Amino acid sequence: MSGDDERRVTITAIAREAGVSVPTVSRVLNGRSDVAPDTRERVEKLLRHHGYRRRGSRTVRRADLVDLVFNDLDSPWAVEIIRGVEDVGHAAGVGVVISAVHRESSSTRQWLHNLRARASDGVIVVTSHLSPAVQAQLRRLNVPVVVVDPDAGVAGTDVPAIGATNWTGGLSATEHLLTLGHRRIGFVAGPPHLLCSRARLDGYRAALAAAGVPADDRLVHPGDFYHASGYTAGGALLDLDDPPTAIFAASDQMAFGVYEAVRRRGLRVADDVSVVGFDDLPEARWASPPLTTVRQPLVEMGRLAARTVLRLAQGEEIESPRIELATELVVRDSTAGPAGR
């Protein structure tokens, strides 16, 4: 990521080196589909290698910047990812530019405009819906993209993605509760359009099935990963005629909502109702009682995303377009055997 490379690279030189015509290079630059895949790949690699920037962008030199874009900066989750990306960027002399697009198309357009103006070397998109239109625009900007915690929108594409073993995490949290003796285990799910939500729910169901515990749909409540939905869903589960003795929430924030639903009913977490979360945010250690949860390696996911996008920016190959880092159950004080309720 040297910032001192002053040479200007022309389309002609790229065409010569790739052994293709100038119009072919233009077609690649314009994101047209009438280019053979291996030709496109060869040309894009050369464009990246030489740090080519389209005319109208501010400089042909590397910007030594990476864009990190979130839907919202409204979760402590975000700062964990930022820490990992910043760590790698800082050491490489690459600045990390933070943006939030608030799920709004006007805001996304403004961000794409800013991105083009500052000629970033790469983009890391976090838990964001990457529409085909935005993917096409990023391709035209010839900027490498890595997605962290992908939603279903990128599943069929070749965009590199970094996630966590969500299914295994859902499985191990549920197995932990089964081992403690729980048989009625509630589940508070995440938004169904996110792949990670579906994987956690399937892990929960797989553990129950393996233990021979029949599935009960009334024990599964929808949520949106935020605190309020955990409070509502937890309350609904606790108010069932035959309430669960343990509740597994698919995010730490929803688990804290369940805590409050438990407290409001004059009950105690662990003593009366076991609670498990998912994420292992720093807040999980600070909760009272400290929360048993499934650790996602968020900082490491950020680090890997940064290393991957910097390698792509230098025209390197990456081994696999999809990587899932391991989750790990962290047992603290919010889980115990079922009380005699």
Add this chain to the structure above:
Amino acid sequence: MSGDDERRVTITAIAREAGVSVPTVSRVLNGRSDVAPDTRERVEKLLRHHGYRRRGSRTVRRADLVDLVFNDLDSPWAVEIIRGVEDVGHAAGVGVVISAVHRESSSTRQWLHNLRARASDGVIVVTSHLSPAVQAQLRRLNVPVVVVDPDAGVAGTDVPAIGATNWTGGLSATEHLLTLGHRRIGFVAGPPHLLCSRARLDGYRAALAAAGVPADDRLVHPGDFYHASGYTAGGALLDLDDPPTAIFAASDQMAFGVYEAVRRRGLRVADDVSVVGFDDLPEARWASPPLTTVRQPLVEMGRLAARTVLRLAQGEEIESPRIELATELVVRDSTAGPAGR
């Protein structure tokens, strides 16, 4: 913050416009002290106005970037500041580059190197010790600096600083507990080298004095704003022969540590011991019970810092070098009248 301004500005042109000699402009650029203050100010304003960059930096054009530097990205506090700065930067088409320097001089050197290479338009430093050496280097880079939540290190300088009314916040939290009937009120303090810590402690003492409650030094325990210190200090206070009926912690994170110290002793927050925090992080609403706390307008502090540094980058005057935004007591469920302990 146009990124399209291509003209190069020479030292000679700046000297002519300022009505001074070329060596005088050089002295200003090199941060030398042998320049009259009003001359320095006039020259610096012109340098900023014309977007002058030192030779060796990568471009004479505006970078349309602002650097936001933290000591550590280890607190949900950080993401609130980031949200405010990003908000303003995004709308202005200015990228926000995040860094953490980890209180290490090697890391600070690396950051200064990166800052110079990317030719940022301005720097926002958060709760960081800004040593005279770093201040001098930033002055040499001719980049405007704004400090958020200043420590004692910038108190005597002309660096613009944005904080909150910490003394008033300490006062109003303590008055709230006094009004509920508490007379033995514990205090968990922040690090003594930070101005905000001292102001909160003085506000606590002022409220007690105004109510005629004698100060008891055994009720004041040191902390460092982090969770573990709140747990330790809260435990020490609760284990006194004559324990307090309420504890005011100078950060939300320390208040959550006090929660856990209360729980471990088989007691309940509010019912047995009232707890007040300081910050109003999102976590305060999610705590169980939701935390009574002093709200710092962290997002607004970030917004104001961004607006200020962008104005300085354009050579505008700012009205006041020090601004304190108002804190506000937010009463939730962690405080009640003293129990009959």
